[in-house]
Amino acid sequence: MILAFSVGALLLALVLSGLVIGVTRTQLVSNRESGAVVRVATNANIVRSSLGIDGGAANLDLSSLQTPEGSRPIVFQRVAGADGACGTGWSAQDPEFSCETLPPEIREAVLAGAPSKMRFVDRNDTKSLVVGTPIADVGGAYFEIVSLNSLDDTLSSISFTLFGASIATVLAGAAFGWYSARQILRPLDEVGTAARALAGGNLDARIRRLVDPDLEPIITSFNGMADSLESRIEKDAQFASDVSHELRSPLMTLQASIEVLDNNRADLSERAQSALDLLAEDLDRFRELVEDLLEMSRFDAGVMHLDLDEVLLSQFVGHAVRSAGFSTPVVLDEEVVIDDELGDVVTALDKRRIARVLANLLTNAEKYGDGPTSVHVTADDRRVRIMVDDGGSGVPEEDRARIFERFNRAGQASRRGTGTGVGLGLALVDEHVRLHGGRVSVEDAPSGGARFVVELPRVELHPSDDDDTGMIG
Amino acid sequence: MGGVATRILTVEDDERIRTAVKLALEDEGWNVAEADTGEVALESFQREPTDVVLIDIMLPGIDGFEVCRSIRRISDVPIVMVTARADTHDVVAGLEAGADDYLTKPFAPKELSARIRALLRRTRAGEPGHAHLRFGDLELIPDEGVVKRDDEEVHLTKTEFRLLTELASSPGRVFSREVLLERVWGYGYFGDGRLVDVHIRRLRTKIEADPANPKHVVTVRGLGYKLQA
Numbered sequence: 254m255i256l257a258f259s260v261g262a263l264l265l266a267l268v269l270s271g272l273v274i275g276v277t278r279t280q281l282v283s284n285r286e287s288g289a290v291v292r293v294a295t296n297a298n299i300v301r302s303s304l305g306i307d308g309g310a311a312n313l314d315l316s317s318l319q320t321p322e323g324s325r326p327i328v329f330q331r332v333a334g335a336d337g338a339c340g341t342g343w344s345a346q347d348p349e350f351s352c353e354t355l356p357p358e359i360r361e362a363v364l365a366g367a368p369s370k371m372r373f374v375d376r377n378d379t380k381s382l383v384v385g386t387p388i389a390d391v392g393g394a395y396f397e398i399v400s401l402n403s404l405d406d407t408l409s410s411i412s413f414t415l416f417g418a419s420i421a422t423v424l425a426g427a428a429f430g431w432y433s434a435r436q437i438l439r440p441l442d443e444v445g446t447a448a449r450a451l452a453g454g455n456l457d458a459r460i461r462r463l464v465d466p467d468l469e470p471i472i473t474s475f476n477g478m479a480d481s482l483e484s485r486i487e488k489d490a491q492f493a494s495d496v497s498h499e500l501r502s503p504l505m506t507l508q509a510s511i512e513v514l515d516n517n518r519a520d521l522s523e524r525a526q527s528a529l530d531l532l533a534e535d536l537d538r539f540r541e542l543v544e545d546l547l548e549m550s551r552f553d554a555g556v557m558h559l560d561l562d563e564v565l566l567s568q569f570v571g572h573a574v575r576s577a578g579f580s581t582p583v584v585l586d587e588e589v590v591i592d593d594e595l596g597d598v599v600t601a602l603d604k605r606r607i608a609r610v611l612a613n614l615l616t617n618a619e620k621y622g623d624g625p626t627s628v629h630v631t632a633d634d635r636r637v638r639i640m641v642d643d644g645g646s647g648v649p650e651e652d653r654a655r656i657f658e659r660f661n662r663a664g665q666a667s668r669r670g671t672g673t674g675v676g677l678g679l680a681l682v683d684e685h686v687r688l689h690g691g692r693v694s695v696e697d698a699p700s701g702g703a704r705f706v707v708e709l710p711r712v713e714l715h716p717s718d719d720d721d722t723g724m725i726g
Numbered sequence: 727m728g729g730v731a732t733r734i735l736t737v738e739d740d741e742r743i744r745t746a747v748k749l750a751l752e753d754e755g756w757n758v759a760e761a762d763t764g765e766v767a768l769e770s771f772q773r774e775p776t777d778v779v780l781i782d783i784m785l786p787g788i789d790g791f792e793v794c795r796s797i798r799r800i801s802d803v804p805i806v807m808v809t810a811r812a813d814t815h816d817v818v819a820g821l822e823a824g825a826d827d828y829l830t831k832p833f834a835p836k837e838l839s840a841r842i843r844a845l846l847r848r849t850r851a852g853e854p855g856h857a858h859l860r861f862g863d864l865e866l867i868p869d870e871g872v873v874k875r876d877d878e879e880v881h882l883t884k885t886e887f888r889l890l891t892e893l894a895s896s897p898g899r900v901f902s903r904e905v906l907l908e909r910v911w912g913y914g915y916f917g918d919g920r921l922v923d924v925h926i927r928r929l930r931t932k933i934e935a936d937p938a939n940p941k942h943v944v945t946v947r948g949l950g951y952k953l954q955a
Contacts, residue, residue: 498784498810502740504832509746512835516753540832562903562919572915608916714947 255434259427266419274412281404286382289324289399290370293384296320297395300328301388315346323400325350329364331392337364342393350375350398359385363394372401380405440468444475454555456483489554497547504543507536545677549659552684559603559688563714566598566637567630570611574628577612579619581641586631598632601712606685610693611639613678614705618643622703632711636691639707642698653695657683682707733757734842736780737767737793738808743831747780750835756842764788768796771803778842781825782808783816791823798824802883804845806838821924826885827911828918844912845885859894861955864933864942866894875933885910886929889922893943893953902950926951 296318303317315326327345329335329352335342337360339352352360354375362369363385370384375398385396443460450458459479460472511533518526551557567585574581585597592599611628618625622643629640648656655661659680682705686693691709698704734756738744741762748758759774761767764785771779779797783790794805807820807828817828827841859866865874868891873880882890888910893901907917910925926945930937944952 494811501810501831502743506740506742506746508832509743509750509835513746513749513753516750560920569915576914576916604916604919 255427255431258430259423262426263420263423266423267416270412270415270419273415274408277411278404278408281407282401285399285401285404286370286384289382289384289397292319292321292324293386293395293397296326296397297386297388300326300393300395301390304330304388304391304393315344318346320346320397323403325398327351327355327396327398329394329396337361354398355383355385355396359383359396363387363396436465440465440472444471447475447479451479451482456486486555490551493547493550493554496550500543500547504536504540508540511536542676545681548681549677549684552688557688560605561601561712561714562604563599563601564604565595566600566632566639568597569602569604569607570628570630570639573608573611574615576608577615579615579625581615581625581628583628583630586629589630589632590634591632598630598637598711599713600632600637600709601714602689602709603685606688607639607707607709610682610685610707611641613682614641614707617678617705618645618703621645626698626700626702635711637709637711639709640698641705641707642700643702643704644700645702647697647701647703648695656695657693731757732777732846733759733775734778734780735759735761735767735770735776737761737764737785737790738780738782739763739785740782747835747838751839754835754839756839764790764793764796767793771797771801776803778845779803779805780808780838781805783820784810791819794820794823794825798883802881804842804884806841806845808833817918818920818924821921822928824883824928826883827921840912847912859897861894861897861942861953863935864955866890868894873933875935880932882929882932886925886932889925889929890933890943890953893951897953897955900946900949900952906950922951 299318315328318326320326325345325347327343327350329337330342330344332342343352345351356371356373359369359371364387366387366389368384368386370382372380372382375381380401382399382401383396384399385394387394440460447458447460456479459476511529514521514529515533518529521529567583571583574583585591589598591597615625615628618641622645624644626642626644629638629642631638631640657679659677661679683693686707686709689709691707693705693707696704696706734751736744736747736751736758738747738760739762744760744762748760751758759770759776761770764787767779767781770776781790781793785793788796790807794807797803797805804827805825807817807823807825808831809816809820809828810831820828826845829838829841859868863876865877867873871887873882873887873890889906892906892909903919903922904915904917906922907913907919911917911921913921926943927937930940930943934940934942942953942955944954946952
C-alpha cells in the first residue's frame with residue numbers, strides 16, 4: 254500500500270519536475286536569444302563606427318566589444334578580394350570560432366542582407382546560437398556565436414535540484430506514511446490478537462487502553478462487544494447448567510422409583526410388569542436424549558473441556574467397544590506406527606468422549622447398517638484413524654455430509670417407525686471429534702457396507718498436562 | 727455385604743428424590759437416614775454413628791462442599807458426592823473437599839450400592855509378611871490401619887489408606903490410574919482418572935515432607951504412580 258503510494262508520488266513528482274524544466278528551458282533560451290539579438294545590434298553599430306573611422310580591417314579591435322563570457326564575435330569586411338567565402342575579409346576574436354564555424358546558410362543569408370539567427374551544434378558538439386546582422390553602410394556583417402552550454406549547466410543544476418528534491422520528498426513522505434500507518438495499524442494488530450484470543454476461548458481478552466484518542470471509540474466498542482459476548486456465553490453456560498439440574502432431578506426420582514418397582518416386580522401383575530418394562534426402556538431413552546441435548550448445548554455454549562489422557566490406542570478401542578455392549582473385533586491395521594516397548598499406539602485423547610464416539614457409531618451401525626462388522630485402527634506419526642465398518646448397504650454419496658447434522662435421518666427414511674429415535678448421535682460424534690481437532694467422515698467399506706472414519710491428531714502429552722484439564726473453546 | 731446395621735446418611739434437599747432413593751437403598755438392605763439441609767446432616771452425623779454419607783452438592787444454606795469438609799474434619803467416614811454436572815469443576819472440588827467418590831444424577835441406586843460396598847470393603851493388603859512396611863521416614867502397618875511419618879501417626883481416610891497400601895503392595899512398581907481405579911474403587915477401564923489424581927494429591931499433603939516435590943508417591947509421566955522409599 255505504502256509502496257504503491259510512494260511509487261505513484263515519485264512518478265508524479267518526476268513528471269512535474271520534467272514539465273518545470275521544459276518550461277524553464279524554453280524561457281531561458283528565448284531570453285538569451287533576445288538578449289543576443291539586442292547585443293548584436295549594438296555591437297554591429299560599434300563595429301560599423303570603428304570601420305567608418307579607420308576604414309581598415311587592420312585596426313579593428315574586436316576585444317573592445319562588450320561581449321559576455323561564451324560569446325564570440327566574428328566580423329566580415331567587404332575589402333578588396335573579399336567575395337564572402339571564408340578567407341579574405343573575415344576576422345574573429347577567438348580563432349577557434351571563425352568564419353568556418355558559422356553554418357553556411359546563415360553566412361549567406363546575412364551577407365545577402367537579412368539579419369538572422371539560428372541554433373546549431375558546432376564541431377566540439379557544443380550547442381550554440383549564432384546571431385548575425387549585415388552592416389549595410391560598409392557591405393560587411395557582424396556575427397556572434399553564443400554558447401548555450403552555460404544554459405545547459407544552469408538547467409542541469411536546476412533539474413538536479415528538482416529531481417533530488419522530488420525523490421527526497423517522496424522518500425520522506427513514504428517514511429512518514431509508513432510510520433504513521435504503523436501507528437494506526439498497531440491498535441488493529443491488538444484488535445486482531447484480542448479477537449483471536451476471544452475466538453480461542455479466552456473470554457477475558459480485551460484491548461489495552463491506548464493513548465491515541467482517535468482510536469478510543471473502536472477500542473471501547475470492541476471491549477464492549479467482548480464484555481457482552483462473555484456475559485452471553487456465561488449466561489448460556491449458566492442456562493445449560495440450570496436446565497441440566499432441572500431435568501436431572503425428576504429423572505433421578507423416576508430412575509430410583511422404577512428401580513424400586515423392578516425390585517418388587519414379583520408383586521406386580523403381568524400387565525403391570527409389561528408397563529413397567531416399557532416405562533424403564535423409555536426412561537433410558539429419555540435419559541439418553543436429555544444427556545445428548547445437554548451435551549449439545551454445552552458445545553453450543555462453547556464451554557467444553559478436553560480431558561486428555563494418554564492411552565494405548567487399540568487397547569482403548571477394545572475397552573470402548575466392549576463397554577458399549579458390542580463384541581465387534583478390533584483390528585490393528587498394517588502401516589501402524591507403534592511404540593515398540595508397549596506394543597501399541599500411544600496417543601492422548603479424552604477417553605470419555607472418544608468412547609462415546611465409538612458407542613454412537615456402533616449403535617448407528619446396529620440401527621441402520623445391519624450391525625457393525627469390524628473396527629479398524631491405524632496410525633502414522635501425525636494422526637490416528639479409527640474406522641467402524643458395518644454390513645449394511647452403505648451411505649449414498651449425497652447423504653454423506655448431511656448425515657452428521659442434528660436430527661438428520663439421511664438415508665434412513667425407509668427404516669423409520671422401528672421405534673428407535675434418530676437423535677443426536679452422529680452430530681455429537683462430529684462435535685466430540687472436532688473438539689479433538691479431528692474429523693469424521695463416511696465412505697464405502699471394502700466389504701461393501703458403510704465405513705465411518707474418525708481421524709484424530711496423534712497427541713503426545715507434555716509434563717505439565719499430566720492431570721490437567723485443557724480448555725478448548 | 728451391606729450388613730443390616732450399615733447406616734447411610736443421605737443429604738438431599740429434594741424430598742421426592744430423597745424418598746425414592748431411600749426406598750431403593752432400603753431394597754438393597756441398607757439402613758437409610760435422611761437430612762434435607764447441611765445443618766441437619768451435621769447434627770445427625772454427630773448424634774448417630776454413620777457408616778457412609780451421601781451428599782448432594784447443591785443444598786440450601788451450607789452447600790455440599792462445606793458439609794463434606796465439616797465431616798472430614800471430625801471423621802474418615804466414606805463420603806459419596808452427588809452432582810448434577812459431571813464435566814465441571816464440581817467433581818474435582820468435591821473430591822478435594824474430602825469426598826471418596828462421586829455419582830452423577832440420575833444414577834441407578836444399584837450402582838450407588840456397588841460404590842458403597844467398594845468403599846466399605848476392608849483392605850486386603852494386610853497379608854502375612856507385610857505386617858510392617860517401611861519407606862524411609864514412612865512406616866505402614868496395614869493390619870492396624872496405621873501410617874506413621876517420622877514415628878508420628880498420620881491420619882488417613884479409608885480410601886487414602888487403601889490407595890497407599892495398594893501402592894505399597896509392590897514398591898517401585900508403576901500402577902496405572904486404571905489399575906488403581908479398579909483395585910481401590912472397583913471401577914473398570916472408564917473410571918474417572920480424576921479420582922486417582924485428587925486422592926494422590928491429598929495423600930501427598932499428609933505423608934510427604936514437601937507435597938510439591940513428592941519423594942514417596944511419585945508420578946511416572948504417562949504411566950501412573952509408584953511408591954518408593
